[in-house]
Each structure stands twice: as C-alpha cells, then as structure tokens.
Amino acid sequence: MSEVYRPVGGKLLTRQFYFLIVLSLIAAYFLGRRFIFGIGDVSNLSDGYPWGLWITYDVVTGTAIACGGYAMAVAVYVFNKGQFHPMVRAALLTSVFGYTLAGASIIVDVGRYWQLYNVFLPQHANLNSVMLEVALCVTLYTLVLWIEFSPAILEAMKANRALRMLRHILFFFIGVGILLPTMHQSSLGSLLIIAGHKVHPLWQSDIIPLLFLITAITMGYGMVVFESLYASVNLGRKLETDLLAKVAGVIPWLLITYLVLRIGDLVVTGDIAALAEPGRPQVLFALEMLLFGYAILSLLSRERRIHPTHLFWSALAVVLAGALYRFDAFLIAYNPGPGWHYFPAVGEMMITLGVISVEIMAYLFFVKKTPVLAAGH
Amino acid sequence: MKIDRRDFCKVVVAGAATALSGGVAEARPPKELPPGAVGILYDATLCIGCKACEVGCKEANDMPMDHTSCAEQAYGVSAVWDAPDDLNSRTMNKVKAYAQGTAEVKDRPHDGYSFIKRSCMHCVDPDCVSACPVSALTKDPVTGIVQYDPDACIGCRYCQLACPFNIPKFEFDKPFPKIVKCQMCAHIQAEGGIPACCDACPTGASLFGRVPDLLQEAHRRLAFKPGERQSYPIHNLDGGETRMAEVHGYHPKVYGETETGGTQYLMMAGVPLENLGMPALGSESRARLSETIQHGLYQGMMAPTLLLGGLVYAVYRNTAEDREDPPEAAAGKAQKAEEVRDE
C-alpha cells in the first residue's frame, strides 16, 4: 500500500515555463491596477453582475477541478481502494494549488479584502449565510490540504521525525479533508438558491447542492485522469491506463445519478417547460447534456475506457461539462434583469490566466523537485 | 473502479441518514414585521417626477453628483447636473419613467406614462441580510430598517447577488470600496426626523409612516374612484399635512404587501408594477428557502459531526499500514539510495 515517490527531475525552466512566467507578469500588472484603481478598472463586474469570471472560474470551477484530492481520498480511504494509492499524492498536489489559488483570488475579488478576517470573528458570524460556510470550509480545507500534502515536502526536506509524527495523526486530517469538500462543494451550489429568479429555471433548483457535489466529484476524477495522461505525455511518464480506466469507471455512474436527479427535479417542479422556448439558455443546456452524454457513453464501456485517447477526451468532456454547468448557473444563465451585460474584461481574463499559470508552474515545480509522483510500479 | 457491495451499502446508509436528518428539519418560519416597523408608501399616481426626493436624498446622505447620465449620452452634454441613469454607488434613490406608445396620459398602461421611484425595499425577510457572511447588513429589530456596517463588510457582493431588486450597489471604481444602499435616513430618524425623500416630496408621492398604517392608507386609496378629488397626506402619515388631488385611478395592487415575504417600502401605481420594472415575486423570501435547506443539512452540525466520525474511523482503519514504521523507513532508504545515485 505504501508507495515510493520520486521527483520527476528534469529542466524546470523550459520554454513553456517562460511563457507561463510572462502570463503571470501580465497578470501582476493588472493586479496592481486592481489594487490601486479598484475592481472596476480591470474588470467588467457591475452591480448587475457582481460575480464574474473570478468567482465563477477561480473559486467555483477552480475548486471543483481541484477536487481530485478529495475524490481520490474518498476512493482510497472510504472505499478502501488501496490500488489507487499511488495516485493520491499527485491528485493532492493539484488540490493544494487549486484551493490555495482560489483562496488567493478571493482576496482579489473581494472588495474589502483588508477586513477578510471578519469571516473568522464569531461576533460577525451570520450562521444563516451560505457564504460564511463556504468561506470557512474553503479556508479550513486549504489548511488541511497542506497538512495532507506536507509529507511530500517533509520527505523532500528529509525531516523524518516530523514525518513520523505526522503519519500517526494524518488519518484525522484525511477524514476532515473528506468532510469539508463534501460540505462546501455542495454549498457552492447552495449559494445560488437565494438568487431566486435571477438564475434561469433550468439551473435554479432546490437540490442544487447535491448536483454541485456530484459534479465536483466527477470533475475531480476527471481531472486525475486528465492530469495523469498529461504527465505521461509531457513529463515522459509511463501510461497508467489500466488504473485510470478503473478510476474513470465510476464517473459514468455518478453522472447518470446526476442527470437523473437534475432532469427528475426539472420534471417534478415543472421547470422543464422552460426547454420549450428557444433561446441561449436552452442551447447551453443542450450543450451540457451533450458533453455529459458523451462522457457517460464513452466511459461506460471498458473497451473504450482502456484506450488512452478515448480516456483523454472523455475525461476532458467530464471536466468541461462540470465547468460549463458552473459557468451557466453562475454567469451565462444568470440574468439580473434587462440592461445588464457581462463579458469578462481583458484585465479580468489576464488575472485568471495568471492564476492558472502560477498553478501550472507550481505543479511543474513540485512534480519535478519533490517526491509527488509515484515511482514506477 | 469496483466498489464492493458492503462498502457501498454503508455509504448509502450514512448518506441517507444525513439526508433524512435534513428532511425532518422544519421549514424556517416566515419573519414577522418588526413591532416598530417604519416604511415609505410610494404612490406613482401622485409623483410628478420633480426629483426633489433625489436631491433630498443626496443632501441628507452627503452623496456626490453622478454624471453618468442618459442626458449626457443622448445630447453630449457633460457634467452639468446630477442625472444618473439608474441606482448606482452614488445614487440610493432614483426616479425612472415608463412610457408606452404615445405616452399622452399619466398613469395608464397604454399610450400612457408613469414614474417610479426605486430604492431599497427594506424587506421584512431580507435576502441580503441572510446572505451576508459577516452580518454587515442587519435588520433593525425595532424599526426594521436594513442597515449596512462598512466595518464588518468584506466586499464579497453576495448581497448584490441575493437581492431580488438589485438594490445594494458597490463602488467598483474605488480602491477601498463600500456597499451603498438606502438606509431610510436612519440617522435623521434617530433625531426624530423623517426620511429626506418623504420630507422633500411636494405631493405626498413618498409618504413616511408606520408600515401597518401605510398599508391601511394604501388600501384606502385603492377604493378611490378615478376622477374624484381626495385628500392625500403628505410627508408624514402622522404629520397631519394633507393636500387635495384628483384620483388618477389605481392598478389594484399594493406592491410589497406580500412580495418576498413583504417589504416596508410599499408601492402603488396606475399601471401594473411589472411595467415599472418590479419583478413578480412570490410571497416567500428566497432567504427562507435557502436557510431551510442549509439549516436542514447542518442542523446543529449534527450530520457533519456524525459524518466526520464515520470518515475518520474509515480512514483510520484503511490507513493502518501507513502508520507502521517499517515501510516508511524502507521508503526513506529507497529515496536516499535514489538521491545518492543522482549525486
């Protein structure tokens, strides 16, 4: 069960890496403007669309993509699938950066960032607020993730004593690390309940927390598969197709559950009638269904599942479907009323791109320099 | 990924227990009107569009002029007067106009026009207050005024997302921004005054008073027949000042009587309120639904605690090998060997 992890090694400062540095520097410029001139200077956020690309991508979608660690932990530790253990640490790595950068982008997005600590002060707590739960859980989980990931760093630092101590208490943090995402990934969906009529009826639902939770798990597994394939292509690692196929095997069943719940809810509430009228939301809904459908069909059969190319495209479809579902619910099918428009501004997109660049750079750094990926088995 | 039946059943049972513990939770009861609830009755049929309320509001709250005006865009005039095109971070109170067809006669839906004064509705069960994670928005337990505390606010703008009327505004153009919304001139009321908009209104279109009295007054007006001359109180319902005016006829509705669980800012008009941009809302606030679902899941943190216990136990059992030292030592050795080779 215990694996041997090794740094991949190799040159860090490749051409791609320099490109990522340039992207981050551009983002740094816009970040500077954001903090000097205000949010409106770099973004198209408005009173009608108070949440834009930053919340929708960096926080809502970003943390869902970063659910690999959570999803793998559920498989390994709850369902006792020790065979996946070698993949846990790599999955944890993306989770750590996904969540850390989501937290960091909160500071960019939030207007009064210097008062963010109010979230942790009991006298300010509003226990009715879904936002409070999300904020607390995400912060806590980010901490927990670093603790869960710390063996990799400690191993790199050869801090064996600390490592040994950590091993004895890690189980508790793993437990907490499964509970917290269960709570906040569902609550990220609950955030929209209060927005009422502003969210299109095809997305607004009383069971939206469950829908968000299921898709977050599928996105986590999808990302684990995608990432492993990416590592094999770009970091010259061996294909772990067999293991990946097993991981991917659970996705279609989760997605089927999701679709049954989602469409069932639409039928029960009668909101399905909204499909009858033509419009952009209906096209988006169809597109989501197409992506989900493709992912389900292509992952359901084992023959297709063991082909890395199929696996690659269907894993991508799973992640894209989940991301589109989140973008639709939070942004594209969100309508505060006539007269309001939103399309991310250049500065806004550059900042998000910068966040993604930093994430990839950090991933490359850690994969190459610390023992994250399991040595061949 | 194969999951053995036993494990799967366990998880299903745990999940069902969690879900059920939520299911038995009762829906949160609707909020009641606070005992000393004060509000504003806006009667569009009395409004003459003079914007005195806007000026009064800006003066009373020390708000700056706003030049992002429709007049500027339309005629190329710039920075002449305060003429915002909507509520925004410099405007907490705004008179807008609805015009249909030839727009000849006031207060009729076809070929007519009407004004509408938009500001915070001061909901009885405000979504923004439910949404705010740090209690920066609070509802006064006595007057029911929804107030904002910038010292608590983190600027997450969830209130903007939550508000069904798009009322809270945010200073996107400032490095140290705030949320801006009408607080019914709480600072003036504290000194015994009435909100500046009601004080400035020459016709009584904006009328201040206690909410139950205002509702009564609104229903008195609904019974008026078009063409009659009737006495209308002005400024303050209890102030005794009145004026005579011709009744233009009402659309039979007091907006805010039931909408989103009731509001303390009530509206009536000669045309349907939907035409004036007021959303058709149910009688239940979204806050109530959101809180019911959220508290159902997290009732006393019971379900999460149970779940945590189960999870920690499962993880403990499944990581038994990890806690043993030998494999770790082996791993350490292997790693050491690796590094030596590297060097």
Place this chain on the structure above:
Amino acid sequence: MREQAQSLVETDIGPHLSNQLEIHGVSRRSFLKFALSMTAAMGLPFGMMPEVLAALEQSQARPTVIWLHFQECTGCTESLLRATHPTVESLILDLISLDYSETLLAAAGHQAEQALADSIARNRGNFILVVEGSVPMRDGGIYCKVARKTPQEMLHEIAPQAAAVVAIGSCASWGGVQSAAPNPTEAVGIPVAFEREGITKSDGSPLPVITLPGCPASPYNLLSTVLYYLTLKRLPELDAKGRPLFAYGRLIHENCERRPHFDAGRFAEEFGDEGHRKGWCLYKLGCKGPETYANCPAIEFGDVGANTWPVGIGHPCFGCAEQGVGFHKALHDQADVKSVTPPAFFPQIFAEHPGGASLAGAAVAGAVGGGAAVYALNAGKKLKQAEAEAPAETDSESR
C-alpha cells in the same frame, strides 16, 4: 408759418408704415429691434425677419377689423392700449383699420351702429372679427346686450361675413371668469358659442377661430398673429383649442426661469421663506405653470420689463390662460404636472449598462479558447502516438 407748413409737408404721413415711424418718435433702430423680436415671438426663423420687416413697412392692404365686446372687463383692450411701449404698440393700430370698436369709437349710438353696418357691407367676407368676452348661453343671452342685441344675435349677424375670428382673452376663448362655478349666465367661449349656435361662414364653410387666451391676453400675441397674417398671408398654425402654436405651444413650466429649481427639488414652502426669497420653484405654493400653455416666461406679462411676470416677481402662476385651471382651481392648489411625454432625461425603467463583450475581450477569450483547443488536440495526438508505440505494455498492465 411757412416753415411750419413745410415741416408738415415733410412729415406728411405716407401710405407705408415706415413713413410714419418718425411721427411716432420711433427710431429706425428700435423699429428693427421690434421687428426682430416679433419674428422670434411668432416662432419664425431668423431668416424671416426681412419678410416681417417688409410686411411691417410696406403693408398697404390694412385689414379691416371689427372689435366686439361681450361679457368682459375690457382688460384685453386696455392691455393693448396701455402697453408700456405705446409708440411701437400703437403701430398695430396703424397696421389695421379698426372700423368698429365700442371702446375706441369716436362715434356713439346710432352713428356707431351705422359705421358697423357700413363696414360689414363694404368688407363682406374680408374683415377680421375680434371678439372680447364670453357669450351667455342661458336665457338666449339676455344678460349681455349691446344696441339691444344679444351676443348671439350679433354673432349670427356679423360672424358669417367675416374672413376669420380672433377670440381675444380667456373669456372669449373658453368663458373666462364668468364661466367659473356656478356660472350663472352659462358663459361660454366663442368656439363653443359658434358650435352651439351653428354659426359658419355665409357659404356654409367652417369659420376659422383663433383663440388668444390670457387674462388679459398678452397684446404681443395679438400683434404677432396679425403680423403673421400680414407676412405670410395665412393664419398661423393652431392647436386643437385654436391657439397659435407659436405662442401656446409649450407649458409655462417648460420655459420657466425657475425650472432648474423644480428639477433640483428646491421649492418655496411659503411666501417669504428662505426658498421664496432665493427665487426657488413656486410649485408648492400652487403655481399652475406645469399645466398652463402660454409664452409668458419667454415674452413676460404685463410689459413692465425687467423680469416682471407673475412667477418672476414671486407669485405662482394663476393659470389664467388655461381652461379648467384659471378661475377654476384654487389659487394655492398644487397643479397637475402636464407634459406630453416624460422628458428625455428620465432614465427608462431598464437602463442600459456597459459590461458587454469588447473587441479586445472577445479576442483574448478567443485566443485562450483557441490556444487551449490546439493544445488539447496536440496532447491528444501525442497520446495517440504513445498509445501506438506501447500497445503491448498497456495490454500487459491491464492484465
């Protein structure tokens, strides 16, 4: 003596008005100014000024005017005669041939009536009938008689022969003060009287009536109407109530000098308060400007000059020119604000806000999307290669 005669010859009144200016003590300069201001008052373009001037100077065909007085106070005549610029205003009387006016006629009694009959006979179908005062409809109009004739009888007799009728003042336009409740004589204006009495031109075609309401009517509006006719040889454009649009096309409220105070919500609350002293809007004191159509703010009223018209001196407009307002609404009752449509500077219910896609934004989004797609396709291709290279290995692993 001879010199005197000489001077008399020199100042002999020529056929044109321009010849008479000097005798009236009017300088050429002030005459031009007058002509220019009248052009503006009529709402004619600046370029029309020469035509107006020509009409003033060259007009020879002095239209015959017959001026009747019914139920009124003669205030309209007085305001015309006692304008503060008598030299200029009296010119109007030289522009027209006032054949019959009970106020101004030198003759009296039968002589006067004879002059009327003669004038009608001479100018059949060509004269202008000016009526001042309302017509009492109750009891056949016996409450007002001139030369033993009721207004109805006079109108039946004279009006059909007229080319056009000018109802001067609010009384003649819509009934005026006599029509205020309880209206004991059932006083009506000339247009209504014509309608009820069935009075048309002698050939049966409708008789054009120009109403110039006001209490009294602004003399300038009469001057302008006559000048308009002389200049353009046709009647000015009228609204549905027969009022010339150049004078009555806009609400007093629209051109009022206190309007900015209204827009800013600065109102005088009572006479003599701070707002009143500062010249703020008089709406709350009952100003009827928002429902009265007249050009008082533009040309002022009372002709004293220096911003003297009721609102200018701090009194709310009384609405004297507007039917149903003046003499009907209480002086300090608030007006119903009339406007044809809400003015353009009210934002619409749903204002348009910026935030849509910009070209640069769309380009960046496109580049990111495209880049990601290309990258993914590339990765897919590489994967296919890897798959092709190591099929055996994959197979063995899966076993």
